[in-house]
Amino acid sequence: MxxxxxxxxxSKTLKDLYNINWEKYQERFNGTKPLEIWTGGRYPMRLWLGYKDREQFLSISSKYKLNRLGNNAYIELGFKKKVDPNEVKKFRYILASSMGPIFQKDIIDKILEVCPDDFEPVKVTLKNWHKNSEPFSIEGxxxxxxxxVxxxxxxSKSEISWSDGIANIGDYNYKEDPWQDGCDVLFGPNSPNNTNxxxxxxxxxxxxxxIDALSGAIVWHPKLAKIIPPHPYLFFAQDFETRVHLYGSY
Incomplete structure (x- = not known):
């Protein structure tokens, strides 16, 4: 096809920059080993997003709440660099700094069909905060x-040390099938927040x-990741070793 x-x-980015061919890349969508969305070396960094109000941003978008925010919740994010709103709209999803991926509604609808109980979609309005550009507002x-979590x-197959209950993570591997290995706290041994x-x-x-309990990263089941349309500059990465190879450092 x-x-x-x-x-x-x-495919060209993966081959040129990381020596990963397309057929090999498709293999990671089989099985049950978790994947993460990461940026390739040619990702247009000017599309990264900033936040206007840090406290509002953290109160709404904290990955550690693990509860529903309700229909009235929304997040307002802005571009700090000059961008073309028409170019922004071409992307089905965008990687937002400190937040992970921001998806258009049609993709969210597909994800909801597969796992409606695992996440809540939160409305995002994209604004232009560059002082020398025409203001715009993009919904959807x-x-x-x-x-x-x-x-x-x-x-057992990762480099992890603990400091005040916080995991310091070096190279790591994901489990082959962790999707029912829930964890009701996000802190480790000797943490003041640990309640045994x-x-x-x-x-x-x-x-x-x-959310992975140790890294705080959003992880995706390969079956779910497979239904998300390919992004020209973002890809689903495996294990920390792969990312060290791709980027040189974390």
Missing amino acids: ALSKDEKTL FYAINALK IKAIDE RYPPKKLDKPCMIA
Whole structure:
């Protein structure tokens, strides 16, 4: 089957920069090992987003709330550099600094069909805050408010140390199938926040999108990741070793 324009762009980026061929890349969408969305070396960095009000941003978008925010919740984000709003609208999803991916509604609808209990979509308004540009406002994008937390990292195959209950993570590997390995706290041994509930707690049923308890990253089940349209400059990465190879450092 012929590749789409976005697939061709991503395929070329993966091959040229990371020596990953398209067929090999597709293999990571099989099985159950978690994936993360990461940026390729040719990602147009001017599309990264900043936030106007840090306190508002943190109160709404904290990945550690793990509860629904309700229909009235929204996030307002702005571009700090000059951008073309028509170019912004071409992207089905955008990687926002400190927040993860921002998706257009049609993709959110697809994700909701697969795992409606695992996350809540939160409305996002994209603004232009560059002082020398015409102001604009773009609707129709949504952030992911994950509602599940799992212990996705295989600690026996990873480099992890603890300081005041916070994990310091070096190279790490994800478990092959952690999607029911829930964890009801996000802190480790000797943490002042630890209430002796650190051992994993099983979820009622497997999830398909979650927050990893150790890294705080949003992780995706390969089956779910597979339904998300390819982005020309973003890709689903595996294990920390792969990212060290790709980027040289974390």
